[in-house]
Amino acid sequence: MTDPRGRGLKSRVIVCLDVKDGRVVKGTNFVGLRDMGDPVELAARYEAEGADEICFLDISASRESRGTLLDMVRRTAEVLFVPLTVGGGVRTVDDIGPLLRAGADKISVNSAAVRDPSVIVEGSRRFGAQCIVASIDAAREGNGWIHYTHGGKTRTDKDAVQWAHELAEKGAGEILLTSIDRDGVRTGYDLELTRAVVDAVDVPVIASGGAGDASHLRDAFTEGHASAALLAGILHDGLTTVGELKSALDGWGIDVR
Amino acid sequence: MDIALFDYGVGNLHSLGKALEEGGATVHVTNDWAEALSRDALVLPGVGAFSAAVEALPEDRSPLHDAMEAGLPTLGICLGMQLLFDSSEEGMGEGIGAIPGRVRRIRATIVPQMGWNVVEHTDDPIFDGIDGLTAYYANSFVCEPDDPAHAIGWSRYEDDRFACVVRNGSVWGAQFHPEKSSTLGRKMISNFLAEVGRRMAEAEGTADPGVSNPAATAETAAPSPEVTP
Numbered sequence: 001m002t003d004p005r006g007r008g009l010k011s012r013v014i015v016c017l018d019v020k021d022g023r024v025v026k027g028t029n030f031v032g033l034r035d036m037g038d039p040v041e042l043a044a045r046y047e048a049e050g051a052d053e054i055c056f057l058d059i060s061a062s063r064e065s066r067g068t069l070l071d072m073v074r075r076t077a078e079v080l081f082v083p084l085t086v087g088g089g090v091r092t093v094d095d096i097g098p099l100l101r102a103g104a105d106k107i108s109v110n111s112a113a114v115r116d117p118s119v120i121v122e123g124s125r126r127f128g129a130q131c132i133v134a135s136i137d138a139a140r141e142g143n144g145w146i147h148y149t150h151g152g153k154t155r156t157d158k159d160a161v162q163w164a165h166e167l168a169e170k171g172a173g174e175i176l177l178t179s180i181d182r183d184g185v186r187t188g189y190d191l192e193l194t195r196a197v198v199d200a201v202d203v204p205v206i207a208s209g210g211a212g213d214a215s216h217l218r219d220a221f222t223e224g225h226a227s228a229a230l231l232a233g234i235l236h237d238g239l240t241t242v243g244e245l246k247s248a249l250d251g252w253g254i255d256v257r
Numbered sequence: 258m259d260i261a262l263f264d265y266g267v268g269n270l271h272s273l274g275k276a277l278e279e280g281g282a283t284v285h286v287t288n289d290w291a292e293a294l295s296r297d298a299l300v301l302p303g304v305g306a307f308s309a310a311v312e313a314l315p316e317d318r319s320p321l322h323d324a325m326e327a328g329l330p331t332l333g334i335c336l337g338m339q340l341l342f343d344s345s346e347e348g349m350g351e352g353i354g355a356i357p358g359r360v361r362r363i364r365a366t367i368v369p370q371m372g373w374n375v376v377e378h379t380d381d382p383i384f385d386g387i388d389g390l391t392a393y394y395a396n397s398f399v400c401e402p403d404d405p406a407h408a409i410g411w412s413r414y415e416d417d418r419f420a421c422v423v424r425n426g427s428v429w430g431a432q433f434h435p436e437k438s439s440t441l442g443r444k445m446i447s448n449f450l451a452e453v454g455r456r457m458a459e460a461e462g463t464a465d466p467g468v469s470n471p472a473a474t475a476e477t478a479a480p481s482p483e484v485t486p
Contacts, residue, residue, distance in 0.1 A: 052393075081436060105395070130371065
């Protein structure tokens, strides 16, 4: 059973694109990045395949690349007619406005919220909770999970589940929950982590990290109770398509668009 | 056809602007109400926080209310739809009052309602050619029209069945985001434009266009700040 809370909504499939200097890239641990193409074209193609949302994660290191990102978001918003989330490099609440103006519907924030949670509070107050996505990168440690920042490289002392709860209380409209342990491994989402966070918050949770096939998405919805499942690698590698995933999910009785 | 797209100063107007342009409209992004009311139709977008949008309303709401009552085709989206009502539980003062009723918090455990939901609807022209609409929502509040006849579309989230599309005369409101609801959402936007066109043609056929369409003369007035999306 999918989460009875939130019933009525379709289970969402979100496609994530890592972008750097205006291009979609792919690589492990940010080394050996491979150019995968034009973000505008790819975003439109995934919408046509049935993606419910698109997420750009900007992994450019420099502030100078910010202009490139805004331009890319602007061009994407003109051809994309499903929601677009943009994450990466949001440092203060003042970084949010320009991204929304450029055409993003939601902004995802990770490291900045740890440094200063007011980015969530103030962002939500100024722009509405519906466009503030709090991103959590969690790694298993002992009986729980610890929250990491800076692309999973910097450990915090925060319990990931507790932190998710705090961020939702502070005004985040959605939680993007990535399992660092599962990221890129393709053995399935961390269902225990997903369910723990879903049960701790009253905002939608997006499961991320570990998708290898359609059954993993199914489990994220039925066992993890996620509102949405985010994936990247298996689509970019051409192993499957959004359409194939959705028809498999539909066959299992999951309500998809 | 000239459409005013009102800009509260925050949020994404690109997709909506583009969807309107693709429907054949010339889009004028403006934060000037006098200009907004002088165009062939007005679109109130659905982005940003409610308080920011209410602050953008003129203190005297009557010119907006009167223009809409007199037949200015208007489309309010999400928060833009909520502004069309009398009042809101969010307590930020009065709305435009073009549709009698109030805005209340959605009754659900997971809020905001974030995602795609099925829309049941009447055969209003705004739904022409649309079959099996599933639309994208991102909202914590919903509208409750006093007159049930003003509701022309409904969705159900958890146990809350709410009016998601409303109409009063030439004023439409949608709680979801047509501009984010893929192909069928864009069809709804082009249906709105078709209605605007039909009304313009009617007005020209039945009256002196200079009188029935103040937009024609307002063009020569001092230009208002304008941003192209």
